[in-house]
Amino acid sequence: MKDFFKVTDLDQIFAFISKFPVIASETIPLPDATDRIVAANIISNADLPDFDRSTMDGYAVRAASTFGASDGNPAYLNIKGSVAMGEHPDFFIDSGEAALISTGGMLPDGADSVVMVEHTEPIDDTTIEVYKSIAPGSNMVEIGEDIAKGSILLNCGQKIRPQEAGLLAAFGHESINVYKKPLIGIISTGDELCPVDTAPNPGKIRDINTYTLSAMVQKTGGIPLVFGIVKDDFDSLHLICSKALAESDMVLISGGSSVGMRDLTIKILSSLSDSKILAHGISISPGKPTILAKIGNKAFWGMPGPVVSAMIVFTIVVKPFVEHVKGLAAGERHLWRLPALLMRNISSSQGRTEFVRVRLLEKDGVLWAEPLPGKSTLINTMVKADGLIEMGLNIEGLEKGSEVSVILL
Amino acid sequence: MKDFFKVTDLDQIFAFISKFPVIASETIPLPDATDRIVAANIISNADLPDFDRSTMDGYAVRAASTFGASDGNPAYLNIKGSVAMGEHPDFFIDSGEAALISTGGMLPDGADSVVMVEHTEPIDDTTIEVYKSIAPGSNMVEIGEDIAKGSILLNCGQKIRPQEAGLLAAFGHESINVYKKPLIGIISTGDELCPVDTAPNPGKIRDINTYTLSAMVQKTGGIPLVFGIVKDDFDSLHLICSKALAESDMVLISGGSSVGMRDLTIKILSSLSDSKILAHGISISPGKPTILAKIGNKAFWGMPGPVVSAMIVFTIVVKPFVEHVKGLAAGERHLWRLPALLMRNISSSQGRTEFVRVRLLEKDGVLWAEPLPGKSTLINTMVKADGLIEMGLNIEGLEKGSEVSVILL
DSSP: OOOOOOOBOHHHHHHTGGGSOOOOEEEEEGGGOTTOBBOSOEEOSSOBSSSOEESSSEEEEOGGGGTTOOSSSOEEEEEEEEOOTTSOOSSBOOTTEEEEEOTTOBOOBTOOEEEEGGGEEEEETTEEEEOOOOOTTTTEEOTTSSBOTTSEEEOTTOBOOHHHHHHHHHTTOSEEEEEOOOEEEEEEEOTTEEOTTSOOOTTOEEOOHHHHHHHHHHHTTOEEEEEEEEOSSHHHHHHHHHHHHHHOSEEEEEEOOSHHHHHHHHHHHHHSTTEEEEEESBSEESOTTOEEEEETTEEEEEEOSSHHHHHHHIIIIIHHHHHHHTTOOGGGOOOOEEEEEESSOEEOOTTSEEEEEEEEEEETTEEEEEEOOOOTTOHHHHHHOSEEEEEOTTOOEEOTTOEEEEEEO | OOOOOOOBOHHHHHTTGGGSOOOOEEEEEGGGOTTOBBOSOEEOSSOBSSSOEESSSEEEEOGGGGTTOOSSSOEEEEEEEEOOTTSOOOSBOOTTEEEEEOTTOBOOBTOOEEEEGGGEEEOSSSEEEEOOOOOTTTTEEOTTSSBOTTSEEEOTTOBOOHHHHHHHHHTTOSEEEEEOOOEEEEEEEOTTEEOTTSOOOTTOEEOOHHHHHHHHHHHTTOEEEEEEEEOSSHHHHHHHHHHHHHHOSEEEEEEOOSHHHHHHHHHHHHHSTTEEEEEESBSEESOTTOEEEEETTEEEEEEOSSHHHHHHHIIIIIHHHHHHHTTOOGGGOOOOEEEEEESSOEEOOTTSEEEEEEEEEEETTEEEEEEOOOOTTOHHHHHHOSEEEEEOTTOOEEOTTOEEEEEEO
16 A cells, blocks of 8 residues: 655645745846846835926916906916927916917916816917816826825735736836746646657657746746756756756656655655755645755756646746745735636535546636546647636535636636 | 717717727647637647546446445455556456546546446455446536537637636647737827826826726737827828728727817818728717727827826727628627616716716625715725726616626726
């Protein structure tokens, strides 16, 4: 009989995340910073805008000059001048005066609002009628209304989306200090594996995990370092594991799903200098035979060999570790789930958190999740799948029509 | 009084998508193909797996040899041999025989199933007891069970996620024919704009849209081509628009939100060879003053100047066009929306589809969407926002507690 290893619950696994250090930072040009993580708080060094700015085409005025104006009782204002875009107006607006201004223009000194061109009518070259009474501050953005000087623009650990890139541009940050992309070493083991450029002999199959895991690392903001296929023997594996560990910030080794092979992985991980096995088996399905070791400061994962298990373990378990190491703040690590209705009854193995592949189908505006059962070696089930649903440790099953939350793949 | 232009509804805009051709294809290495779009159907040239493969550690047997076996009444089988991983076994399994096999191993000829090691006990070096009756096909994957020879692996227009990359690896596709990344030209106009590396003089602000739009293009799978800031005059604009059109697959020009400027953009777009203005104003808010022209085979967009409007127009209107041009099939263009409850009442302007910025907050397992009102020039509202909610043409408003669907930003 094989030894059943003592499995670790997901919550306990996630508690290990903070044991690993965040990667170092680097300074890169702003146009390269999309999806990168800010490595230090950034404070605004100016007000945005730093002048009162019109948001409409119209006339800059003192609001008081329009009080009481209406269609039947217009106010008459003298045209003092015209604001050129991007220029500081060299005149002053007094009571009873107006200056032609375009959207984005700078209000002249003395003006406190803009009356929209639609609410005015020119009488002659020097006079307009105004048909609307406006309040101070109308149709303009005040100094610092968008961002005040001295406020925090972006927090350390925040991801740079397009809007954050724009914000950095607004404050003249041509380059930006971000966390490096972590290097994630990827090793495949198994004497049955052959490289993608080889025609497999009978009994062999091409290595898939290197490609699925590399792509998942890329999509999580890491850089995959591929170490290829290693033979199932101690010396070969020890050599390549040591090399991968030296060159990477985290290592994933997949395969070796047999008991003997798992024992070998554990033996090698344990033999590496400053090594601690944090988990040997996780209470999830598929993916139970997952190993997490901390070697020096780095996470070293023994991933299951079957492609479905390896992908699910990466999505659910490994990804938050990569996100932590790449500097993403805990509060920013959202795993949004999409509600859907279950299309068929499904059962679950109690005592494990089970992840079921599903395809999403929209019918009459209702989103349905169709379970895609299948062995964990069948990649076609992942190709058909849009996402995963989670069934907790103590759930026996879910009935057709139940509301489920789908983690998109 | 300004001319109110006749606006086009969103549905009509989207009907224009098919007027634009999909970009050409190129062949790239598989590891670079993540998130790229397959440019031709790919057919499997083999079965996967192409041999009967064990999914468990155990013994390859004929199922019939185990029929009737139980804890109290084990079957006794002769050990014929041991399957080496990655090898074609050179022996045959007959009735009453078994061969040791590991997960992923090739079943010997004659065997039709695998009995798990947990359900066996060795008696001596040549005999095992089997405590369980198994059916043919148990604990194995049959030839072609994952993918049958001759079936469609991937369809033209499908996106390559990690699982599709793995599928391609499994069939030996070292390189892959995908659609090129479209080049999207980006131009900013406005005499009030200065470049990011310049300290703005009074009345000027730094160009933000170049950075937000470039990042959005990147995230949509395009390559931004930045043409910088152009002065608001016909000759400069005409020159740069012609250049951008020649060098890009699609062009976005933003700014010029004043009436005069919009007229200039229309005038220039109309003056370019083989030009047709498809829309001049769209019934959305913000973003109404958007222009879509078809010049030759290319889409040329006049985007609003305010950063919030430009981002929303890109997300809702422009993005599906980029996705079409980059080859993504219509059925693959999902815009998943996350349900949430509205935290406050909001009103809407009828006659336009309105997009409201929201922040998402999770409280006691319930997702709330907090509306973030604010002028369309205020980038901080986009930085605070997690998404947008859509209010249809004829909706006057939504009450606190209503269920809304959030488009993630």
